[in-house]
Amino acid sequence: MIGGLFSFGVEYRNVKNKVMKLIIRQLLCCSLVLSSCQSASEGEQKAQEAEAGPSPVFLFIGTYTPKEAVPAGKASGIYVYKMDTEHGTLTKIDSIEGPLNPSYLAIHPNGRYLYAVNEMADGTDAVLGQVSAFSIDAGEMKFQKLNTVSAQGDAPCHLTITPDGKHLLVANYVGGNIAAFPIASDGALGEATSVVQHEGSGPDKGRQKEPHAHMVKLFPIGENNFVSVDLGIDRVLHYQLDENTGQINGVAETPTSPGAGPRHLDFHPKSSWVYVVNELNHTIEVFHYTTILAPFERKQTISTLSEGSQAQAYPGAIKVHPNGRFLYASNRGQTEEENSIAMYQIDAENGQLTFLGVQSVNGSFPRDFEIDPSGKFLLVANQKSNNVVVYTINLETGTLEETELDYEINTPVCLKFLTL
Numbered sequence: 001m002i003g004g005l006f007s008f009g010v011e012y013r014n015v016k017n018k019v020m021k022l023i024i025r026q027l028l029c030c031s032l033v034l035s036s037c038q039s040a041s042e043g044e045q046k047a048q049e050a051e052a053g054p055s056p057v058f059l060f061i062g063t064y065t066p067k068e069a070v071p072a073g074k075a076s077g078i079y080v081y082k083m084d085t086e087h088g089t090l091t092k093i094d095s096i097e098g099p100l101n102p103s104y105l106a107i108h109p110n111g112r113y114l115y116a117v118n119e120m121a122d123g124t125d126a127v128l129g130q131v132s133a134f135s136i137d138a139g140e141m142k143f144q145k146l147n148t149v150s151a152q153g154d155a156p157c158h159l160t161i162t163p164d165g166k167h168l169l170v171a172n173y174v175g176g177n178i179a180a181f182p183i184a185s186d187g188a189l190g191e192a193t194s195v196v197q198h199e200g201s202g203p204d205k206g207r208q209k210e211p212h213a214h215m216v217k218l219f220p221i222g223e224n225n226f227v228s229v230d231l232g233i234d235r236v237l238h239y240q241l242d243e244n245t246g247q248i249n250g251v252a253e254t255p256t257s258p259g260a261g262p263r264h265l266d267f268h269p270k271s272s273w274v275y276v277v278n279e280l281n282h283t284i285e286v287f288h289y290t291t292i293l294a295p296f297e298r299k300q301t302i303s304t305l306s307e308g309s310q311a312q313a314y315p316g317a318i319k320v321h322p323n324g325r326f327l328y329a330s331n332r333g334q335t336e337e338e339n340s341i342a343m344y345q346i347d348a349e350n351g352q353l354t355f356l357g358v359q360s361v362n363g364s365f366p367r368d369f370e371i372d373p374s375g376k377f378l379l380v381a382n383q384k385s386n387n388v389v390v391y392t393i394n395l396e397t398g399t400l401e402e403t404e405l406d407y408e409i410n411t412p413v414c415l416k417f418l419t420l
Helices: 002-052
Strands: 057-063 077-083 090-097 105-107 113-118 130-137 142-150 156-161 167-172 177-182 194-197 213-218 225-230 235-241 248-255 262-267 273-278 283-288 297-303 318-320 326-331 340-346 353-360 366-371 377-382 387-393 400-408 412-419
Touching: 057 105, 090 142, 105 156, 105 412, 113 142, 113 156, 130 156, 156 213, 167 225, 177 213, 177 248, 194 248, 213 262, 225 262, 235 262, 262 318, 273 318, 297 353, 318 366, 326 366, 340 366, 377 412, 387 412
Parallel strands: 366 412
Antiparallel strands: 057 077, 057 412, 077 090, 105 113, 113 130, 130 142, 156 167, 167 177, 167 213, 177 194, 213 225, 225 235, 235 248, 262 273, 273 283, 283 297, 318 326, 326 340, 340 353, 366 377, 377 387, 387 400
16 A cells, blocks of 8 residues: 555656646747747847938027127028938928027927027117027927017027926026026926026126126036026026926025136036136136035136137137037137137046147137037037038047038027937
């Protein structure tokens, strides 16, 4: 009896082992089939992506128009081009006719809405600057004006959008103030929820008699922190926006060199450095930051022209390359040296700049420039010579190399890319 039970137990274990092995083999087969299906699916997706090609890149160009222009322009509105990021070429596909002096642009984080300042001013309350909103039909690449609201100040010259897409921030140059505007779910702008007037003056009696807010820029830390650069009072002012009420609250400020006339700034993409370009003394000041609640710490001041140069330039824009290794600033003036892009290498340890030289822009008064999404090209908007010029960026040295790409475009003053 015991032997029989033992024999039965052995047979049971053998059967059990065979069943388990069979189950395991079936599971392995299923796994291989699923893996094969997944690999095939991934392969098909990659093939479809390769067949579709890279995502289309569009360039929006803000301009000065003839009517009520400050200064007089020749353009008809906002121009829209498609860019080949492989070769750097531009192809015009449309224009948004009608907006007055759309001198600076901003694109909503969702890519569906475009905003433009209407840079107007005549020194009276009768003519104030405005801000306009447009919808973007990505499929048809068509545009529709949504609405226009008062900028709450003369000559708005810069704007940006909070990361959550709920508020638009504007800097009014002649008005010397900044304002916040709510963005509705359909992209339209509401009336200003907060206006902050800057106070003070600077030592340059011709340009710094009063505040001149020239830029609003999002701070890298925190969703609703931003700074405003004021040329008239030699200050970078630190702000926080209450996302519920739309109120702007000042929290700190950073002084620049007296009489420098800070115009624009840019933050390093990977480290806590910020670069301020000064219009009145053609310099860049390098600062280190820790928080929006404290002044930045100045680390370096460097010219936008060659050492010993007697030229007089008025810098316009400043941009750090997305790779964090190089920085560029535009000079504006009369001579070839004065109409140029200043090039710098950024020290990876301390963020300080080494001057690499200047590159002529083959035009006059480079108000703005932009680096394309691929990081391979730098495009310059020459306001007074009515052209946009494309340069190749040497990604090893940071220097700019000329191409034969030069496009006739009336009074271009702002470049903004949209990748769909």
